Amino acid sequence: MAQRGGPAPFPDNPFQDPAAVQPRPGPELDAYNPFESSAPPYQVPSAAPPPLPAAGMPPPQAAAQPPRKASPTEPRNYGSYGTQVPGREKAARPPQGGPRRRREPQGLAFPPQASAAAATAELLKRQEELNRKAEELDRRERELQNAALGGTATRLNNWPPLPSFCPVKPCFYQDIPVEIPADFQKTVSTMYYLWMASTIALFLNFLSSLAWFCVEPSSGSGFGLSILWALLYTPCSFVCWYRPMYKAFRSDSSFNFFVFFFVFFAQNVMYVLQAIGIPNWGFSGWILSLIALRKNTAVAVMMILVSLCFTAVAVLGIIMLKRIHSLYRRTGASFQKAQEEFAAGVFSNQAVRTAAANAAAGAATNAFRAP
Missing domain, CATH: 1.20.5 (Single alpha-helices involved in coiled-coils or other helix-helix interfaces)
Structure with a gap:
């Protein structure tokens, strides 16, 4: 207990006591340094290489060094690869920027022998x-x-392409890529296809005329004319207008151009008549198709197909006639040039010259024998 009349043992504010505010210095506090480490300092190894062992002696083993303790200020390595538990290491991942190996799909690999055989073939x-x-x-x-x-x-004739055992041999030589200039090859090929289309149309016309003759026995004249047109127009159209057109583009002949224009114009007129189909003319055109539609539908359908073929051939023939005429005008040909070519061709023909010589000799002999 505090004594009366004496000083109080504790002040009113204990934080104002100088003994509590100012610590007393001591040898323990002055000697303590928290930044010091009890571990020995790290020694940098010398850069000099170790001496080579003598021959026949085993290489010296490195002395076991005690593990270095980490200082309090050194950060510890948590989760590094060296501190993982054995048996739980994960496979190292490739770097982000490095190349990655492509995984081949299973079941699509081919054996090397099969690949080599396919490449060789x-x-x-x-x-x-x-x-x-x-x-x-x-x-x-x-x-x-x-x-x-x-x-x-x-050159050996190669058209028509007949088999070798056939007694009839080819009569013409035809090779469009070789004989025709590159600018006119497409035109000549189109005309050849036009001739083939007209031949096929005449053959179909013969079949439709035969069917119509079976339905209508009074149409025998038309059936006979269809046979005549098929046998006559097929070779004559090739010789009379296709071959002159072929020769004209092959040798730029004005005379052959004139022959082609004259004959092919008449051929186009016949194409139009074939498409019209006048009864008893041997053409299964539109008029005869409409007449057959009243008696037999199947025969009428066949005739309508033939009429469509005749119409297509006629339209294509008119278009090609105009196109070839425009090409002819751009070549600079003329009627005078055609006459000169005709005269040169006639006088250069050996048969014509022989006939003219014989005629002149006979006339001279008769003139000398006359009294």
Whole structure:
């Protein structure tokens, strides 16, 4: 208990006591340094290489060093690969920027033998194709050289393409890629297809006329004329207008152009008559198709198909006539040039010259014998 009249043992504010505010210095506090470490300082190894062991002696083993303790201020390595528990290591991942190996799909790999065989077969196929093209180019080059040297007589006729056992041999030589200039090859090929289409239309006309004759026995004259047109127009159209057109584009002949225009114009008129289909004329055109529609539907449908073929051939013939005429005018040909070519061709013909010589000799002999 506090004594009366004496000083109080505790002040009113204990935080104002100088003993509590100012600690007393001591040797323990002055000597303590929290930044010091009890571990020995790290020694940097020397850069000098160790001495080589003598021959026949085993290499010295590195002395076991005690593990270094981490200082209080050194951060510890949590989760590094060296501190993982054995048996739980994870596979190292490739770097983000490095190349990644592509995984091949299972079941799509081919054996090397099959791949090599397929590649060899492909190379052999290409080699055969190249050899075939080379032979074709050599053949065309030889033909062009023969044509330039005047060796057309050595060419073998190849049209019509008849089998070898047939007694009738080809009559003409035709090779559009070789003989026709590149600018006119498409036109000549189109005219050849037009001739083939007209031939097929005449054959179908013969079949439809036969069907109509079976339905209508009084149409025998039309059936007979359909046979005549099929046998007559097929060779005559080829010789009279296709071959002159072929020769005209091959040698730029004005005379052959004039022959073609005259004959092919008449041919187009016949195409129009075939499409019209006048009864008893041998053409299954539109008029005869409408008449057959009243008696037999199947025969009428056949005739309508033939009429469509005749109409298409007629339209294409008129278009090609105008196109070839425009090409002819751009070549600079004229009627005077055609006359000159005709005269030169007539006088250069050996048979014509022989006949003219014989006629002149006979006239001279008769003149001397006359009294």
